[in-house]
Amino acid sequence: MAEPGQVLELEVGSVAHGGIFVARYDGRVVFVTDTLPGERVRARLTETKHDRFWRADTIEVLDAAPERQAHVWDAASIDRDPAERAGGAEFGHIALERQRALKSQVLGESLARMGGVERDVAVEAVPTIDAPDDQTGTGWRTRVRLQVDADGRPGPYAARSHHVVDIDDLPLATERVREAAPLRSRFAGAAHVDVIAPSAGEAIVLVAESDRRGRPLPYERGTVSESVAGRTFSLERGGFWQVHSGAAETLYRAVQDAIDPALFDPRAANLDLYGGVGLLAAAVGDRFGDTVRITTVESDPLATDHAAQNLSEWIGARAVTARVDRYVRELQAAGNHSERARTRSATVVLDPPRSGAGREVIDALAALAPRQLVYVACDPVALARDVGFLRAHGYELADIRAFDLFPNTHHVEAVARLVDTR
Ligand SMILES: C[S@@+](CC[C@H](N)C(=O)[O-])C[C@H]1O[C@@H](n2cnc3c(N)ncnc32)[C@H](O)[C@@H]1O
Structure with a gap:
């Protein structure tokens, strides 16, 4: 019986919904992360409790697909242990056209x-x-939520986990968000930190304090403006x-x-x-x-x-x-x-x-x-x-x-x- 942690060698087939790929092992479907159709990889099992499918994370690429590229975000690449890989950039190892x-x-x-x-x-x-001519798919996020760990350190969750990982950059974010993101600060007791760069005005950093049960408290009211097609929209600082x-x-x-x-x-x-x-x-x-x-x-x-x-x-x-x-x-x-x-x-x-x-x-x-x-x-x-x-x-x-x-x-x-x- 397979256990989480076991490493399998897999031939990867098609893409599935959710940023994962389908391989087969012993007649069973294995959903694998951080790979591409046509690759052969070594992958570590993360879930084996279902009869019909297991889940695994790629830890090594044995035969790479031609569309594999160096990950656009070091913190999310397979060079890191899956538990420490930043979530939110699960296609960053794939050439943009192929994505x-x-x-x-x-x-x-x-x-x-x-x-x-x-x-x-x-x-x-x-x-x-x-950067309208950008071909890397980076520099687009005007809003980033950083989670806060027990020591007050901000960062993204690892994929499919509530573990906050250490990062030193946010390449998917716009320049203004990257500059404003307080990645080296500490936010003891906070639930999360939002970094927002509206199209009009300064980038802002919002810190959501937690209530006694660890749930985020709402932000104080405040308005930001966004321009679209020559029109200005007002919205709440923490609003959608x-x-x-x-x-x-x-x-x-x-x-x-x-x-x-x-x-x-x-x-x-x-x-x-x-x-x-x-x-x-x-x-x-x-x-x-x-x-x-x-x-x-x-x-x-x-x-x-x-x-x-x-x-x-x-x-x-x-x-x-x-x-x-x-x-x-x-x-x-x-x-x-x-x-x-x-x-x-x-x-x-x-x-x-x-x-x-x-x-x-x-x-x-x-x-x-x-x-x-x-x-x-x-x-x-x-x-x-x-x-x-x-x-x-x-x-x-x-x-x-x-x-x-x-x-x-x-x-x-x-x-x-x-x-x-x-
Ligand atoms: C994807 S956003 C779209 C907002 C807007 N169309 C835009 O483009 O800026 C979805 C919106 O639906 C709201 N929402 C979520 N569930 C809802 C529900 N059951 N009834 C009404 N609004 C809901 C959210 O607060 C959010 O503002």
Whole structure:
């Protein structure tokens, strides 16, 4: 019986979701990190409790794939013991073009398997603001969270662990974040430290103190500003904002381009679900003019306050604090004949967290029957699952694009448009 710690020699096959690769050993699947299809590696088992699969970390490459490169971040490379390898750059040993091809493959396979649609979706490069010609996929993170260990030392967690590792640089971060990151300081008793470089103003360092049970206390209120397409958005210092320096503008434009103007009705009950501070509602407003009617729905009341301010020039814009599941259920239950008609002619933008919208929200949305949905997704599997749910209700995937908003990680962002074909 294999035990964690045992070292195996493995031939690595295809990529799987989650930044891992599939090998086989003795008829069993082994999910291996830090490798590539076509490689032969020595890997140390980390998990053997499941009957059908084990997990392992690469510790030595015996035959390298041609697309292997020196890791962009020394602290995350296989030269370190897996327990001390920084997490968050699990594709950094792979040439950038190959990373994008692998992400495209995972997206295509997820859509086929769970969404029931065959699509070949290229993953588009997104230039960073500081170095638009960069070919290394570094220098893009405008926000970094450093965890704090028992001695007060800040650093990232090792992959799949809550062990804080020692680092002396943050190559995926923008220059301003790298300069501001207090990697040599100590934060005794703190839960984590956020380093943020908004597009306007100074980089800031926020220290989240812990409560008596070790949980992070919220930050004191404070506003930062971000500029997108000549527009300024205010948001809470510790609040959600897209992480890549080019992400907000990329998604703003991608949402504008995705909407079919022939299906767009400015007077309909248009929605921006999981709306944050109103970035995508503003994209819709900027494309279709100042008479647009649109409601952003967001669970964080501080973000909603900012959304109301950010969208104040559109008299038809509203910012509502609510959970999306409740909001769409209530819309379904309430509403007179003309309100229902305004929902049926609506365009709905939705940008859920990594877990996706899920069955309950999709069922309620489909019952409201909006004409078109623009789904912004940061997880291909959750997107594919929700596309499958929507297709079962009679929606079809009309277009989909994907963007490399997280270079040197396995993450990929997609913007899909679905239309009601019932
Ligand atoms: C991926 S972010 C998108 C924000 C915004 N669209 C943007 O691009 O800046 C997801 C947002 O959904 C919010 N959220 C998470 N779960 C939610 C829920 N069940 N109902 C409403 N909002 C939720 C989060 O607070 C976060 O602001």
